[in-house]
Amino acid sequence: MKRSAAVLVTSLVVISALCIGSMAQTPGGGTATPQKGDDRLPGLDKRFIDTTADPCQDFFQYACGNFPKLYPIPNDRSAYGTGAILFEHNERVLHSILDKAAAGGANRTPNEQKIGDAYASCLNVEAINQAGLKPLQPELDRINALKSKDELPALLAHFQLIGVNAFLSFGEQQDFKDARKQIAVVDQGGLGLPERDYYFRTGAAPETTRAQYVQHITNMLKLMGEPEAKAASDAQAIMQLETALAKVSMDITAQRDPKNIYHLMPVSKLSTLAPNVAWTTFLSASGAPPVTELNVANPEFFKGLNALLASTSLDTIKTYLRWQLINAVPGEALPTAFDEEKFDFYRRKLRGQPEQRARWKRCVQLTDAGLGEAIGQVFVAQEFSPANKQATLQMVHGIEAAMDQDIDTLDWMSPATKVKAKEKLHAVADKIGYPDHWRDYSTLTIVRDDAYGNVMRATEFESRRQLAKIGKPVDRGEWGMSPATVDAYYNASMNDINFPAGILQPPFYASDATDAENYGHVGGIVGHELTHGFDDQGRQFDANGNLQDWWTAEDGKKFDQKADCEVKEYGNFVVVDDVKINGKLTLGENTADNGGLRLAYMGFLADAKRKNIDLSVKQDGYTPAQQFFLGHGQNWCGATRPEQLRLQVQTDPHSPRTFRVNGVVQNMPEFGQAFGCKPGQPMMPTNACRVW
DSSP states (O other), X not given: OOOXXXXXXXXXXXXXXXXXXXXXXXXXXXXXXXXXXXXXOOSSOGGGOOTXXXXXXXXXXXXXXXXXXXXXOOTTOSEEEHHHHHHHHHHHHHHHHHHHHHTOOTTOXXXXXXXXXXXXXXXXXXXXXXXXXXXXXXXXXXXXXXXXXXXXXXXXXXXXXXXXXXXXXXXXXXXXXXEEEEEEEEEEOOXXXXXXXXXXXXXXXXXHHHHHHHHHHHHHHHHTTOOHHHHHXXXXXXXXXXXXXXXXXXXXXXXXXXXXXXXXXXXXXXXXXXXXXXXXXXXXXXTOOOOSEEXXXXXXXXXXXXXXXXHSOHHHHHHHHHHHHHHHSOGGGSOHHHHHHHHIIIIIIHHOOOSOOOHHHHHHXXXXXXXXXXXXXXXXXXXXXXXXXHHHHHHHHHHHHHHHHHHHHOSSSOHHHXXXXXXXXXXXXXXXXXXXXXXXXXXXOOOTTOHHHHHHHHHHHHHHHHHTTTTSBOOTTOOSSOTTBSOOEEXXXXXXXXXXXXXXXXXXXXXXXXXXXXXXXXXXXXXXXXXXXXXXXXXXXXXXXXXXXXXXXXXXHHHHHHHHHHHHHHHTOEEETTEEOOTTTTXXXXXXXXXXXXXXXXXXXXXXXXXXXXXXXXXXXXXXXXXXHHHHHHTSOEEEOHHHHHHHHHHOSSOOHHHHHHHHHTTXXXXXXXXTOOTTSXXXXXXXXXXX
């Protein structure tokens, strides 16, 4: 089930543009230096360093300039970097696990049966092609059977269960104002383009994308059996309907403010907002426990939806529902012609990716998306050592101590706000590697050679699992990522930082790397997630995860002034052609990148002092401080296709890789000191920004 915009989880996204199915995977654990047969990278890879570049002019080029020569973007990628290399290593680990499980045998555990048969069904393209659209026919029949708009709410509720967000999105969340409670949430939805502004931007590139999208819908409808002329006219009608939905949708920048997406109200009030939807019928058919109040994330959207449903013919609604259904089904579960058409628009045209990934790779990702903790349990036992977990936890504690000390030094924050800030910091829960209790998949049925059925049942299983939380106490031990994921996240309502086993591997964490390298790599990641609790979003939540202003009015103004420096700084970075970073959209991630690396550096210096490390002594040509910053820089080595860059800037709250390096070090005088930069050089400007 797609998460509502009203769930504030901020992730690192090390492998942006690579993931398929889920924000997925990575490597196995142990050493920094690649061993025989081990394709992981060392903590500091001198091969990537462009010694012809001046680190004070362009540190990204210096730290990573040779990476694209050694690792050009493969044809099955829209971007490629150090995170992608780990992703692929991990993918092979999972492939081995799944191959073994798929081989069958009477001794398989229930989870091994599920992951093995799910994977095998995805690989069986012949069976998928032979079945054609027959597996979808019951859903198409539901749409065809609609005799009036009055019957629409029950169908929309059913569609939500199988991951079809037609017209809206429905799910659960922690109550922003009372994080002990799980509540229902209804939000905007129903768009096929990446976000609302894709329907309205002017210029050649956006207009081309819209034309390609309409053609894609036409092609998909033709594959579903419509004559060409009807498919073309239906595609135009769908585009017109989605454009009307987009007009009443909130843009992604506005959605970043939690106050904009929290409107708790009785169901009766929602019924007044949008009387053309029988909400009691919708809720009773949704699979959720009884609901009397819910968060209506964007009330204006539902006012607009109400009018749109009244003015749109039933035939157009049915056409739109057929499109939303086929668009929601993963290509791997559809016949080859549909799979290739989906790829052509969403990855070749939107992201610039020339070729599909190999079938087995996509099936690994699809299986992880549906059964992540079942595979993750095996992955962790095989790839993540207790020593790695303990070393990471020790580093986390050190970086949290650094933030505690840093708060004491802030001259812009009053004593009253400092007390509250420390209260929140000390309440942060640290989750390392994997959950304490594994998810129970016993009620999920997986059938060999039923790819479509497996995907739909897995989606419905997860939807019902989430909805069942409504009205129950919050499970603070739950994880939002599978253990093998190359990523990390902060959850504002949980007030926890989460580091899956997948990212705690070389080069991000390596047991034989120097402390400086590890602090630059994973230390910066730890600091990043910790800082999210105090960025422009996270700072609005208190120690208990409640949306509550714990700042004095004056301190809040000072924070906004400091944050505005970053908004303007990043907003001037040109990414591709004339497209600049959206400084407001990326503010939280930029704040976390900047504050996180500064905290990691403070933690490293404290650790070095405890260990009596001489920071003036070079090792392999670099001082510890230089190793630290090179570790950070090489987190982001890689290249990205122009199409993907354009998509990222318009939809992603993370800045592109170049600016996650240069944008941070130019705000840290410690970097300039480490590399002997002179004030006024690009990486050591006279007016640096600092929030944390």
